[in-house]
Amino acid sequence: xxxxxxxxxxxxxxxxxxxxxxxxxxxxxxxxxxxxxxxxxxxxxxxxxxxxxxxxxxxxxxxxxxxxxxxxxxxxxxxxxxxxxxxxxxxxxxxxxxxxxxxxxxxxxxxxxxxxxxxxxxxxxxxxxxxxxxxxxxxxxxxxxxxxxxxxxxxxxxxxxxxxxxxxxxxxxxxxxxxxxxxxxxxxxxxxxxxxxxxxxxxxxxxxxxxxxxxxxxxxxxxxxxxxxxxxxxxxxxxxxxxxxxxxxxxxxxxxxxxxxxxxxxxxxxxxxxxxxxxxxxxxxxxxxxxxxxxxxxxx
Numbered sequence: 001x002x003x004x005x006x007x008x009x010x011x012x013x014x015x016x017x018x019x020x021x022x023x024x025x026x027x028x029x030x031x032x033x034x035x036x037x038x039x040x041x042x043x044x045x046x047x048x049x050x051x052x053x054x055x056x057x058x059x060x061x062x063x064x065x066x067x068x069x070x071x072x073x074x075x076x077x078x079x080x081x082x083x084x085x086x087x088x089x090x091x092x093x094x095x096x097x098x099x100x101x102x103x104x105x106x107x108x109x110x111x112x113x114x115x116x117x118x119x120x121x122x123x124x125x126x127x128x129x130x131x132x133x134x135x136x137x138x139x140x141x142x143x144x145x146x147x148x149x150x151x152x153x154x155x156x157x158x159x160x161x162x163x164x165x166x167x168x169x170x171x172x173x174x175x176x177x178x179x180x181x182x183x184x185x186x187x188x189x190x191x192x193x194x195x196x197x198x199x200x201x202x203x204x205x206x207x208x209x210x211x212x213x214x215x216x217x218x219x220x221x222x223x224x225x226x227x228x229x230x231x232x233x234x235x236x237x238x239x240x241x242x243x244x245x246x247x248x249x250x251x252x253x254x255x256x257x258x259x260x261x262x263x264x265x266x267x268x269x270x271x272x273x274x275x276x277x278x279x280x281x282x283x284x285x286x287x288x289x290x291x292x293x294x295x296x297x298x299x300x
Contacts, residue, residue: 039237046229046238053225054245056132059139060221061208061249064146068207071147072154079159090155097152103213105149110141110217138219150207157203161196162188194264201257205250212246222246 029035078090097105113119114137129136165188173183215224226242
């Protein structure tokens, strides 16, 4: 006489494993919350579709941020300028950009620029160019929006970093015969970059996450692909898959920021590594330093 248990036990290992996996998935999806947000079957089907938008998200984040760096530095110098009109223009721009939602800026610039005749004429020679399925005009508008938005935040980061450097650094460089631009380039900015690097990395993480807002204008990045698949299957799991793609970049970047902050804190405090002694000045015991006369005396 045969039984179900004997048949199951005599089945090949891969058949038993597949059956166990099926039962586990059925049990997992028996709960409404996990079925709607964390369905393994839906995630497996949505993964390749969401993956198609990942290169677009990376391009928007990385290129948009690197374009924002020089623009933010220019705005920082304008805000620190002794020429009042430059300060007014920079302050006005920074206040407007930082005081309005990025989604509103996307809708106005992304949807508004194609309505201007000069923009249509400028984009006409590039109308046949498409990268990753996205037209050149769409790339241009997206990079313009992201770099212009991030530059307003970077400008304040750069300004605070430059002004945190003691004025004596500039005075010392000028006393050595360096002109102000050269002193700023080779003396002040290297020290500034060292101080603001963790904050700039945090700004990059925020910018990368903000690229999800381009789903509102039908740019095929990760979030748009996830929303399309979610609407097709009437399930929120594709959005969870999209979150995983963001975490692939943001978690390592966040860990890098933390390590940079700890490293800089150790250097600023002069702390030495655990288990190692700092350098000591070996002065013979027969000599002492007279602080009053600032001379080395022999006590023998």
